[in-house]
Amino acid sequence: MTNLLSLIRRSSPRKSPLPFDMFETSYSDAEARRARRMESIYHAGQAKIWDGREVLAKAIAKHGKPQLSAEKRRALSKIFGTIMWGELAAWKISAQLADRLVPLEAKLAAASQVHDEARHFYVMHDYLEALGEPSVKIEYWAERVLRKVLETDNLLKKLVGMQLTVETIALVSFQRVRELEIEPVLTELMGFFERDEARHIGLGLQLVPQLMSELSIAGAVDLALFQLDMLMTTLVSLKTIEKHLLALGVDPRSLLGIAFRRQADIDEKIRAEFPKWPKDPPLARVFEGFCEALFPSEGSGVSVPVGVRIAHAFEVAMKKRASVFEQWGLKTEVPRSAPLGVTVEPPPA
Ligand SMILES: [Fe+2]
Ligand SMILES: [Fe+2]
Numbered sequence: 364m365t366n367l368l369s370l371i372r373r374s375s376p377r378k379s380p381l382p383f384d385m386f387e388t389s390y391s392d393a394e395a396r397r398a399r400r401m402e403s404i405y406h407a408g409q410a411k412i413w414d415g416r417e418v419l420a421k422a423i424a425k426h427g428k429p430q431l432s433a434e435k436r437r438a439l440s441k442i443f444g445t446i447m448w449g450e451l452a453a454w455k456i457s458a459q460l461a462d463r464l465v466p467l468e469a470k471l472a473a474a475s476q477v478h479d480e481a482r483h484f485y486v487m488h489d490y491l492e493a494l495g496e497p498s499v500k501i502e503y504w505a506e507r508v509l510r511k512v513l514e515t516d517n518l519l520k521k522l523v524g525m526q527l528t529v530e531t532i533a534l535v536s537f538q539r540v541r542e543l544e545i546e547p548v549l550t551e552l553m554g555f556f557e558r559d560e561a562r563h564i565g566l567g568l569q570l571v572p573q574l575m576s577e578l579s580i581a582g583a584v585d586l587a588l589f590q591l592d593m594l595m596t597t598l599v600s601l602k603t604i605e606k607h608l609l610a611l612g613v614d615p616r617s618l619l620g621i622a623f624r625r626q627a628d629i630d631e632k633i634r635a636e637f638p639k640w641p642k643d644p645p646l647a648r649v650f651e652g653f654c655e656a657l658f659p660s661e662g663s664g665v666s667v668p669v670g671v672r673i674a675h676a677f678e679v680a681m682k683k684r685a686s687v688f689e690q691w692g693l694k695t696e697v698p699r700s701a702p703l704g705v706t707v708e709p710p711p712a
Contacts, residue, residue, distance in 0.1 A: 367394035368573055370466045371518070382465050393636065397569045401468035404565050408475035413555050415486035419493075419548070426547040429494045438607035439546065440491060442536070444499025445604070447487040449533065452509035454480035456525045457563075463518065472566045479559040490552060504600035508593055519574045520589050526567025527629065528593050534560045535622045545611050568629060572637045587646055594650050602657050609663055616658050620691020623651070627688070652680030654687045 367390050390398060423429075431439065457480055461473035491497050501509075512524035534557060541553035578586065601608075601615050608615050626647075634640040656676035659667040667675075678684035 366390060367398060367466055368577065371464070371469065371570060371574060385465055385467065388466075397573070398466065398468040401466075401472045401566060401569050404562050405468075405471035405475040408479060408559070408562060411558060412478075413482075415482045415489075418555055419486055419489055419552065422548040422551040423493060426551070429490075429546050429548050431494075431546060434610055435545075436494060436496060438610035439549070440494060440496030440499045441502075441607045442604060442611070443487060443491060443549075444496070445501045445505045446533065446536065447484065447491060447499070448501040449505065449509060449529065450480055450484040450487055452513060453525065453529060453533075453563075454484055456512055456521065456529075459513075460521065460525070460566075469566065469570060472569075476563050476566065479563070483556060483559065486552065490549065493548070494546075502600060502603050504596050504603055508596050508600065511589075511593065511596075515589075517589075519571065519578075519586060522567050522571050522574070523586065523590060524593055526564055527571060528590075528597070530560050530564045530567070531622055531625050531629070532597060534564070535618055535625060538621060539613055539618055540611075543612055545613075564629065568632055572633045572640060576637060576639075591646060591650070595653065598650075598653060598657055605658075605663065614663060616654075616660070616663075616687050617691055619654050619658065619687045623647075623686075623688035623691075648680050648682070648686075651686035651688060652676040655679040655684070658687065660685070660687070660690060 366388070370385065370388065429436075454477060457473050457476035461470055461477050464470045464473055488497065491499065508524075508529065512521060512529060515521055515524070537553045537557045537560065541550050541557070544550050575583070575586070601618065605615050608618075630640060630642075634642070653676065655678075656672045659665065659672055659675065661667050675684055679686045
Protein backbone atom coordinates (compact mmCIF):
# COMPACT_ATOMS: atom_id res chain seq x y z
CA MET A 364 0.00 0.00 0.00
CA THR A 365 1.30 3.47 -0.89
CA ASN A 366 0.57 6.81 0.74
CA LEU A 367 -0.13 10.02 -1.17
CA LEU A 368 3.36 11.47 -0.74
CA SER A 369 5.02 8.34 -2.13
CA LEU A 370 2.74 8.48 -5.16
CA ILE A 371 3.57 12.15 -5.72
CA ARG A 372 7.30 11.45 -5.39
CA ARG A 373 6.98 8.98 -8.23
CA SER A 374 5.59 11.75 -10.41
CA SER A 375 8.75 11.98 -12.49
CA PRO A 376 9.66 10.61 -15.91
CA ARG A 377 9.21 6.89 -15.41
CA LYS A 378 10.01 3.71 -17.28
CA SER A 379 6.38 2.64 -17.49
CA PRO A 380 3.94 5.34 -18.59
CA LEU A 381 1.03 3.47 -17.01
CA PRO A 382 1.22 3.21 -13.18
CA PHE A 383 -0.89 0.07 -12.75
CA ASP A 384 -0.49 0.19 -8.95
CA MET A 385 -1.83 3.74 -8.62
CA PHE A 386 -4.94 2.56 -6.76
CA GLU A 387 -3.05 0.44 -4.23
CA THR A 388 -3.07 3.30 -1.77
CA SER A 389 -3.48 3.83 1.92
CA TYR A 390 -4.02 7.52 2.69
CA SER A 391 -3.94 9.11 6.14
CA ASP A 392 -7.00 11.23 7.05
CA ALA A 393 -5.15 14.43 6.11
CA GLU A 394 -4.01 12.95 2.79
CA ALA A 395 -7.53 11.74 2.01
CA ARG A 396 -8.79 15.26 2.71
CA ARG A 397 -6.21 16.77 0.38
CA ALA A 398 -7.01 14.20 -2.30
CA ARG A 399 -10.72 15.09 -2.11
CA ARG A 400 -9.91 18.79 -2.46
CA MET A 401 -7.82 18.12 -5.57
CA GLU A 402 -10.57 15.98 -7.07
CA SER A 403 -13.09 18.74 -6.41
CA ILE A 404 -10.93 21.18 -8.45
CA TYR A 405 -11.69 19.03 -11.50
CA HIS A 406 -15.43 18.77 -10.80
CA ALA A 407 -15.76 22.48 -9.94
CA GLY A 408 -13.96 23.24 -13.21
CA GLN A 409 -16.51 21.18 -15.09
CA ALA A 410 -19.48 22.71 -13.25
CA LYS A 411 -18.28 26.30 -13.82
CA ILE A 412 -17.03 25.90 -17.36
CA TRP A 413 -17.71 28.78 -19.75
CA ASP A 414 -17.72 29.08 -23.52
CA GLY A 415 -14.98 31.55 -24.43
CA ARG A 416 -16.38 32.34 -27.88
CA GLU A 417 -19.84 33.04 -26.46
CA VAL A 418 -18.60 35.17 -23.54
CA LEU A 419 -16.36 37.31 -25.77
CA ALA A 420 -19.04 37.70 -28.46
CA LYS A 421 -21.65 38.74 -25.87
CA ALA A 422 -19.28 41.25 -24.25
CA ILE A 423 -18.49 42.80 -27.66
CA ALA A 424 -22.21 42.87 -28.55
CA LYS A 425 -22.91 44.64 -25.25
CA HIS A 426 -20.05 47.17 -25.21
CA GLY A 427 -18.99 47.35 -28.86
CA LYS A 428 -15.49 46.60 -30.18
CA PRO A 429 -12.73 47.72 -27.79
CA GLN A 430 -12.07 51.44 -28.38
CA LEU A 431 -9.00 53.04 -26.80
CA SER A 432 -6.56 55.83 -27.61
CA ALA A 433 -3.50 54.68 -29.57
CA GLU A 434 -1.29 55.03 -26.46
CA LYS A 435 -3.61 52.98 -24.23
CA ARG A 436 -4.19 50.37 -26.93
CA ARG A 437 -0.45 49.92 -27.32
CA ALA A 438 0.08 49.69 -23.55
CA LEU A 439 -2.77 47.20 -23.14
CA SER A 440 -1.51 45.05 -25.99
CA LYS A 441 2.03 44.98 -24.53
CA ILE A 442 0.74 43.77 -21.17
CA PHE A 443 -1.91 41.38 -22.43
CA GLY A 444 0.30 40.11 -25.25
CA THR A 445 2.65 38.94 -22.50
CA ILE A 446 -0.29 37.48 -20.61
CA MET A 447 -1.49 35.67 -23.74
CA TRP A 448 1.87 33.93 -24.12
CA GLY A 449 1.78 33.25 -20.38
CA GLU A 450 -1.52 31.42 -20.94
CA LEU A 451 0.13 29.25 -23.59
CA ALA A 452 2.96 28.48 -21.17
CA ALA A 453 0.40 27.66 -18.45
CA TRP A 454 -1.37 25.37 -20.92
CA LYS A 455 1.89 23.50 -21.64
CA ILE A 456 3.02 23.37 -17.99
CA SER A 457 -0.34 22.07 -16.76
CA ALA A 458 -0.21 19.44 -19.54
CA GLN A 459 3.22 18.39 -18.23
CA LEU A 460 1.73 18.11 -14.73
CA ALA A 461 -1.33 16.20 -15.96
CA ASP A 462 1.02 13.72 -17.60
CA ARG A 463 3.47 13.35 -14.73
CA LEU A 464 1.36 13.44 -11.57
CA VAL A 465 0.46 9.89 -10.52
CA PRO A 466 -2.31 10.28 -7.89
CA LEU A 467 -5.66 10.27 -9.71
CA GLU A 468 -7.03 13.32 -7.87
CA ALA A 469 -3.96 15.47 -8.66
CA LYS A 470 -3.99 14.30 -12.28
CA LEU A 471 -7.67 15.26 -12.59
CA ALA A 472 -7.00 18.75 -11.19
CA ALA A 473 -4.09 19.33 -13.61
CA ALA A 474 -6.15 17.97 -16.56
CA SER A 475 -8.93 20.41 -15.77
CA GLN A 476 -6.38 23.24 -15.73
CA VAL A 477 -5.15 22.23 -19.21
CA HIS A 478 -8.66 22.78 -20.56
CA ASP A 479 -9.00 26.15 -18.77
CA GLU A 480 -5.62 27.47 -19.98
CA ALA A 481 -6.40 26.47 -23.58
CA ARG A 482 -9.58 28.57 -23.32
CA HIS A 483 -7.69 31.48 -21.73
CA PHE A 484 -5.15 31.40 -24.56
CA TYR A 485 -7.60 31.51 -27.45
CA VAL A 486 -9.91 34.03 -25.75
CA MET A 487 -6.98 36.37 -25.06
CA HIS A 488 -5.80 35.98 -28.66
CA ASP A 489 -9.30 36.73 -29.99
CA TYR A 490 -9.60 39.74 -27.67
CA LEU A 491 -6.26 41.18 -28.85
CA GLU A 492 -7.41 40.62 -32.44
CA ALA A 493 -10.61 42.58 -31.70
CA LEU A 494 -8.41 45.29 -30.15
CA GLY A 495 -6.42 45.40 -33.40
CA GLU A 496 -3.17 44.13 -31.83
CA PRO A 497 -3.11 40.35 -32.43
CA SER A 498 0.60 39.49 -32.63
CA VAL A 499 2.46 41.03 -29.72
CA LYS A 500 5.70 39.45 -28.51
CA ILE A 501 6.40 38.68 -24.87
CA GLU A 502 9.09 40.76 -23.15
CA TYR A 503 12.39 39.05 -22.27
CA TRP A 504 12.11 38.78 -18.47
CA ALA A 505 8.56 37.44 -18.44
CA GLU A 506 9.61 34.88 -21.05
CA ARG A 507 12.53 33.88 -18.81
CA VAL A 508 10.21 33.15 -15.86
CA LEU A 509 7.95 30.97 -18.00
CA ARG A 510 10.89 29.20 -19.68
CA LYS A 511 12.42 28.31 -16.28
CA VAL A 512 9.16 26.71 -15.12
CA LEU A 513 8.61 24.93 -18.44
CA GLU A 514 12.14 23.53 -18.54
CA THR A 515 12.64 22.33 -14.97
CA ASP A 516 12.26 18.58 -14.42
CA ASN A 517 11.91 19.13 -10.68
CA LEU A 518 8.23 18.60 -9.84
CA LEU A 519 8.29 20.79 -6.73
CA LYS A 520 9.93 23.68 -8.59
CA LYS A 521 7.38 23.30 -11.39
CA LEU A 522 4.50 23.42 -8.89
CA VAL A 523 5.95 26.36 -6.94
CA GLY A 524 6.76 28.22 -10.17
CA MET A 525 3.42 27.57 -11.88
CA GLN A 526 0.72 27.15 -9.25
CA LEU A 527 2.05 29.53 -6.61
CA THR A 528 4.01 32.15 -8.61
CA VAL A 529 2.76 32.50 -12.20
CA GLU A 530 -0.88 31.86 -11.20
CA THR A 531 -0.68 34.47 -8.44
CA ILE A 532 0.77 37.03 -10.86
CA ALA A 533 -2.02 36.29 -13.36
CA LEU A 534 -4.71 36.54 -10.70
CA VAL A 535 -3.39 39.86 -9.38
CA SER A 536 -3.10 41.39 -12.87
CA PHE A 537 -6.64 40.32 -13.79
CA GLN A 538 -8.07 41.64 -10.53
CA ARG A 539 -6.42 45.05 -10.90
CA VAL A 540 -7.42 45.47 -14.56
CA ARG A 541 -11.02 44.53 -13.64
CA GLU A 542 -11.10 46.93 -10.68
CA LEU A 543 -9.82 49.85 -12.75
CA GLU A 544 -12.33 49.16 -15.57
CA ILE A 545 -9.73 50.00 -18.21
CA GLU A 546 -11.77 48.65 -21.11
CA PRO A 547 -15.32 47.25 -20.66
CA VAL A 548 -14.98 44.07 -22.78
CA LEU A 549 -11.75 43.17 -20.97
CA THR A 550 -13.34 43.98 -17.60
CA GLU A 551 -16.09 41.43 -18.30
CA LEU A 552 -13.57 38.78 -19.38
CA MET A 553 -11.39 39.24 -16.29
CA GLY A 554 -14.03 37.92 -13.87
CA PHE A 555 -14.16 34.64 -15.81
CA PHE A 556 -10.37 34.35 -15.94
CA GLU A 557 -9.98 35.12 -12.23
CA ARG A 558 -12.42 32.42 -11.16
CA ASP A 559 -10.45 29.79 -13.10
CA GLU A 560 -7.01 30.99 -11.91
CA ALA A 561 -8.12 30.91 -8.26
CA ARG A 562 -8.93 27.19 -8.72
CA HIS A 563 -5.52 26.52 -10.26
CA ILE A 564 -3.70 27.86 -7.20
CA GLY A 565 -5.60 25.19 -5.22
CA LEU A 566 -3.55 22.34 -6.72
CA GLY A 567 -0.33 23.95 -5.51
CA LEU A 568 -1.83 24.54 -2.07
CA GLN A 569 -2.58 20.83 -1.68
CA LEU A 570 0.74 19.46 -3.00
CA VAL A 571 3.54 21.94 -2.28
CA PRO A 572 3.60 22.05 1.55
CA GLN A 573 3.81 18.28 1.94
CA LEU A 574 6.57 18.00 -0.66
CA MET A 575 8.45 20.89 0.98
CA SER A 576 8.20 19.33 4.42
CA GLU A 577 10.23 16.37 3.10
CA LEU A 578 13.10 18.45 1.67
CA SER A 579 16.69 18.07 2.83
CA ILE A 580 18.60 21.26 3.79
CA ALA A 581 20.33 21.23 0.39
CA GLY A 582 16.99 20.74 -1.35
CA ALA A 583 15.42 23.59 0.64
CA VAL A 584 18.29 25.96 -0.25
CA ASP A 585 18.06 24.95 -3.91
CA LEU A 586 14.31 25.62 -3.92
CA ALA A 587 14.73 28.96 -2.12
CA LEU A 588 17.27 30.07 -4.75
CA PHE A 589 14.87 29.03 -7.50
CA GLN A 590 12.05 31.01 -5.85
CA LEU A 591 14.25 34.08 -5.41
CA ASP A 592 15.27 33.85 -9.07
CA MET A 593 11.58 33.64 -10.10
CA LEU A 594 10.61 36.58 -7.91
CA MET A 595 13.52 38.82 -8.90
CA THR A 596 12.99 38.12 -12.60
CA THR A 597 9.29 38.91 -12.19
CA LEU A 598 10.21 42.18 -10.47
CA VAL A 599 12.55 43.18 -13.31
CA SER A 600 9.80 42.25 -15.78
CA LEU A 601 7.39 44.51 -13.90
CA LYS A 602 9.95 47.34 -14.09
CA THR A 603 10.28 46.76 -17.85
CA ILE A 604 6.54 47.21 -18.41
CA GLU A 605 6.14 49.99 -15.80
CA LYS A 606 5.55 52.72 -18.39
CA HIS A 607 2.77 50.69 -20.01
CA LEU A 608 1.12 50.06 -16.63
CA LEU A 609 1.26 53.76 -15.78
CA ALA A 610 -0.21 54.64 -19.20
CA LEU A 611 -3.25 52.57 -18.16
CA GLY A 612 -3.41 54.10 -14.68
CA VAL A 613 -2.09 50.96 -12.93
CA ASP A 614 0.44 51.70 -10.18
CA PRO A 615 2.94 48.79 -10.14
CA ARG A 616 3.13 49.09 -6.33
CA SER A 617 -0.57 48.25 -6.13
CA LEU A 618 0.11 45.02 -8.04
CA LEU A 619 2.97 44.18 -5.67
CA GLY A 620 0.82 44.96 -2.63
CA ILE A 621 -2.03 42.73 -3.81
CA ALA A 622 0.46 39.97 -4.75
CA PHE A 623 1.97 40.05 -1.25
CA ARG A 624 -1.53 39.97 0.22
CA ARG A 625 -2.40 36.94 -1.92
CA GLN A 626 0.83 35.26 -0.83
CA ALA A 627 -0.03 35.96 2.81
CA ASP A 628 -3.45 34.34 2.29
CA ILE A 629 -1.81 31.30 0.71
CA ASP A 630 0.66 31.06 3.61
CA GLU A 631 -2.23 31.26 6.11
CA LYS A 632 -4.06 28.39 4.41
CA ILE A 633 -0.91 26.28 4.34
CA ARG A 634 -0.17 27.07 8.00
CA ALA A 635 -3.61 25.78 8.98
CA GLU A 636 -2.40 22.30 8.04
CA PHE A 637 1.35 22.70 8.46
CA PRO A 638 1.84 24.85 11.60
CA LYS A 639 5.62 24.90 11.06
CA TRP A 640 5.22 26.83 7.77
CA PRO A 641 7.47 29.91 8.27
CA LYS A 642 5.90 33.23 9.25
CA ASP A 643 7.57 36.29 7.71
CA PRO A 644 10.52 34.31 6.22
CA PRO A 645 13.77 36.26 5.64
CA LEU A 646 13.50 35.57 1.89
CA ALA A 647 10.22 37.53 1.71
CA ARG A 648 11.68 40.44 3.67
CA VAL A 649 14.74 40.62 1.38
CA PHE A 650 12.41 40.59 -1.61
CA GLU A 651 10.35 43.42 -0.12
CA GLY A 652 13.62 45.38 0.16
CA PHE A 653 14.27 44.87 -3.55
CA CYS A 654 10.70 46.00 -4.28
CA GLU A 655 11.39 49.25 -2.41
CA ALA A 656 14.63 49.80 -4.37
CA LEU A 657 12.97 49.32 -7.77
CA PHE A 658 9.58 50.84 -6.94
CA PRO A 659 10.22 53.52 -4.26
CA SER A 660 7.35 54.36 -1.92
CA GLU A 661 7.76 58.03 -2.94
CA GLY A 662 5.76 57.09 -6.06
CA SER A 663 6.39 56.40 -9.74
CA GLY A 664 6.64 60.05 -10.78
CA VAL A 665 9.22 61.00 -8.12
CA SER A 666 12.94 60.85 -8.82
CA VAL A 667 14.67 59.12 -5.90
CA PRO A 668 18.51 59.01 -5.90
CA VAL A 669 20.07 55.53 -5.99
CA GLY A 670 21.73 55.97 -2.56
CA VAL A 671 18.38 56.84 -0.94
CA ARG A 672 16.70 53.87 -2.64
CA ILE A 673 19.35 51.50 -1.32
CA ALA A 674 19.09 52.96 2.20
CA HIS A 675 15.29 52.65 2.14
CA ALA A 676 15.49 49.10 0.77
CA PHE A 677 17.81 48.17 3.63
CA GLU A 678 15.41 49.73 6.15
CA VAL A 679 12.51 47.70 4.68
CA ALA A 680 14.54 44.47 4.90
CA MET A 681 15.38 45.34 8.55
CA LYS A 682 11.68 46.09 9.29
CA LYS A 683 12.43 49.74 10.08
CA ARG A 684 10.38 51.05 7.18
CA ALA A 685 6.94 49.99 5.92
CA SER A 686 7.18 47.55 3.02
CA VAL A 687 4.98 47.63 -0.08
CA PHE A 688 2.87 44.90 1.55
CA GLU A 689 2.35 46.99 4.66
CA GLN A 690 1.48 50.05 2.58
CA TRP A 691 -0.78 48.45 -0.01
CA GLY A 692 -1.64 44.89 0.84
CA LEU A 693 -2.69 44.62 4.48
CA LYS A 694 -6.28 43.65 5.21
CA THR A 695 -6.54 45.97 8.19
CA GLU A 696 -4.99 49.20 9.41
CA VAL A 697 -5.06 50.72 5.95
CA PRO A 698 -4.21 54.45 6.14
CA ARG A 699 -7.11 56.69 5.10
CA SER A 700 -4.99 58.35 2.48
CA ALA A 701 -3.94 55.04 0.99
CA PRO A 702 -4.11 54.86 -2.78
CA LEU A 703 -6.35 52.54 -4.78
CA GLY A 704 -5.63 48.87 -4.41
CA VAL A 705 -5.60 48.49 -0.64
CA THR A 706 -9.03 46.90 -0.50
CA VAL A 707 -8.55 43.48 -1.91
CA GLU A 708 -11.72 41.52 -2.47
CA PRO A 709 -11.60 37.76 -3.03
CA PRO A 710 -12.24 36.66 -6.62
CA PRO A 711 -15.87 36.02 -7.59
CA ALA A 712 -17.09 32.59 -6.44
FE1 LIG B 1 -4.86 31.06 -17.30
FE1 LIG C 1 -4.09 29.28 -14.57
